[in-house]
Amino acid sequence: MQFRVTLHARAADVAEAREVRLDVPDPATGADLKRALAAACPPLAGLLASSALANDREYLSDREVLEQSDVHVIPPVSGG
Amino acid sequence: MSDSMYVSLTDAPLVEALLTTFVGTPASGAVVSFAGVVRDHHEGRSVLRIEYAAAEPLALAKLADVAREGLAVPGVHRVAVVHRTGLLEVGEASVIVAASAAHRADAFAAARLLIDRIKEVVPVWKREHFADGSREWAPGFSVAEADRGAGRPQEVRES
Numbered sequence: 001m002q003f004r005v006t007l008h009a010r011a012a013d014v015a016e017a018r019e020v021r022l023d024v025p026d027p028a029t030g031a032d033l034k035r036a037l038a039a040a041c042p043p044l045a046g047l048l049a050s051s052a053l054a055n056d057r058e059y060l061s062d063r064e065v066l067e068q069s070d071v072h073v074i075p076p077v078s079g080g
Numbered sequence: 081m082s083d084s085m086y087v088s089l090t091d092a093p094l095v096e097a098l099l100t101t102f103v104g105t106p107a108s109g110a111v112v113s114f115a116g117v118v119r120d121h122h123e124g125r126s127v128l129r130i131e132y133a134a135a136e137p138l139a140l141a142k143l144a145d146v147a148r149e150g151l152a153v154p155g156v157h158r159v160a161v162v163h164r165t166g167l168l169e170v171g172e173a174s175v176i177v178a179a180s181a182a183h184r185a186d187a188f189a190a191a192r193l194l195i196d197r198i199k200e201v202v203p204v205w206k207r208e209h210f211a212d213g214s215r216e217w218a219p220g221f222s223v224a225e226a227d228r229g230a231g232r233p234q235e236v237r238e239s
Binding site: 006008009010013030049050051052054055056057058059061062063072074075076077078079080 | 116132133134135137138139141163174175195198199200201202203204205206207217218219220221222223224225227228236
């Protein structure tokens with residue numbers, strides 16, 4: 001599946017990109033997508049370990065197969 | 081969304097009175113609100129302003145989840161949570177929470193839970209703009225799956 005990955009905050013700065021398009025063989029889990037992203041953009045690898053994947057409604061599991069092509073990378077949050 | 085909770089993510093200035101008015105009910109003897117405000121320093125460095133970015137619409141969905149957690153506190157009548165985005169000057173509120181209950185202990189407990197959980201789970205990021213011209217994202221709390229699974233999210237001190 002081709003994923004459209006949106007990077008936020010520090011992740012966007014580290015990757016020097018706000019959006020990345022990645023092909024990952026089916027079935028792709030969250031962990032598979034993270035590995036592909038780290039391979040495509042090595043400086044992101046460290047931050048991905050403390051980041052979550054998410055869709056528009058929920059954080060996603062790294063272990064489950066991704067069903068949507070739009071995925072967000074959520075680095076450590078600092079609101080409030 | 082129930083009529084017992086009000087949730088908003090906005091780039092407009094926050095008005096505390098809107099929240100305290102919303103949470104008030106005839107049965108509520110206690111209304112507690114908390115505002116997080118942009119301060120002029122961070123770890124000894126002078127801060128000019130803070131930029132807040134959010135992953136929308138996930139951030140709004142997570143604010144609503146937090147509001148539901150607040151409503152689940154025993155005795156709580158209503159809750160309200162609002163978070164600001166954009167570039168904020170020193171003295172401006174970045175977040176306001178409010179809760180009502182018959183008695184103050186329950187309202188304080190709910191307000192405390194609301195602000196703590198916002199900081200832990202809502203995908204919002206702040207970047208301090210320092211007087212020396214540098215800009216840095218705050219370290220924050222990990223929402224990675226391993227950290228979510230461990231119970232409370234982990235604060236990331238270095239990244």
